[in-house]
Amino acid sequence: MPFAKAANGVRLAYQTAGRGPALVLLAGQANNHHWWDGIREDFESRYQTVTLDWRGTGDSDKPDEPYSTTGFADDVIAVLDDLGVDRAAVYGTSMGGRVAQWLGARHAERVRALILGCTSPGGRHGIERGPEIRQSLIDPDPATARQALLELMYTPEWLAHNAGPFHTLGDPDMPAYAKRRHLMASNRHDAWDALPDIASPTLIVHGTEDRFNPAANAPLLAERIPGARTRLIPGARHAYFEEFRSVAGPLVLDFLDETHH
Known part of the structure; x- marks a missing residue:
């Protein structure tokens, strides 16, 4: 398996499949690449995922050190550098969508199209899940x-x-300290001031019944990102x-086809 090296020497495992222009798929908080199992195949006939x-x-x-969504974005750039990819389409979901916001805002020249799925601008403008939801997730x-x-x-x-296995419930082998670091990175995300800097064509996708990351965040992102x-x-x-x-899948592919140039 290939590894890229982050600026501070951290080794980052990455995976590629399919052929064509690069499409980066970013998983949710405390999850690894298996988040995309069974889905990435939808893109592989036209893109290198x-x-x-x-x-x-x-x-x-x-490493047991502070993580951040801006730092995760730098990690994605390290992977693209290792692959020799100048520009890629980026599809980030959940925390991956938070990271994708920074890629679009701070690394605009590397992002040809941006898809933000089930995500939030974070900070005081983001709409948080309700206290009853938070409580249910920390049941003893x-x-x-x-x-x-x-x-x-x-x-x-x-x-x-569907009996599973389910690939979206977190990496079962993650150390507890790393889970906490991921949670803090996601909670501290606040890209509100940077969102107007996103220049790539942007598609925002959200489920109407999403209570984990409320769908009311979608129009907030759309208002801040030019032309989204x-x-x-x-x-x-x-x-x-x-x-x-x-x-x-077809929604995203149609958008990518339309914006490919």
């Missing part, structure tokens, strides 16, 4: 907390017909890209 294991996850190094019974997370990710209908367009997926929860892949 690039994923990475965030620092703290998967096969990447796991691990099985109850896991079920709460599953129901935030997927609809009851989908869960009734928004597509809401009716009935979808946080993992819209998986459960509603028959809708979300």
Whole structure:
């Protein structure tokens, strides 16, 4: 497996598949590249998909030091540099969408198109999940907390017909300190002032029933990012890209085709 090296020497595992222009797929908080299992194939006939294991996850190094969404964006650039990719389309979901905001704002010359999925500008302008949601995720019974997370990710209908395995519930092998570092990085994200600097064509995608990262964040992002367009997926929860892949995949591909130049 290839590794890129971050500026401070941290080794970052990354994965590529498919052929064509580069499409970077960014996973959610405390997850590794498996977040995209079963989905990246939708893009591989036309794009070279690039994923990475965030620092703290998967096969990447796991230093016990502060992480940040700006730092994660620098890690993505290190991977692109290692691959020799000058410009890529970037599709970030959840915390990956927070990281993607920084890529679009601070590394505009490297991003030819941007897709922000189920994400938030963060900070005092971002709309947080409700206290009852936060409480359900820290239930002392691990099985109850896991079920709460599953129901935030997927609809009851989908869960009734899909037994898993589920790749969006966190990297099971992550050390506890790294999970805390990821949580802090996500919580401290605030790209509000930088969003107007995004120059790439931008698509914002969100499920209408997302309570994990409320759908009310989509119009906030759209108002701040010049020319951004928004597509809401009716009935979808946080993992819209998986459960509603028959809708979300073509949406993203059409946008990428339209903006490819």
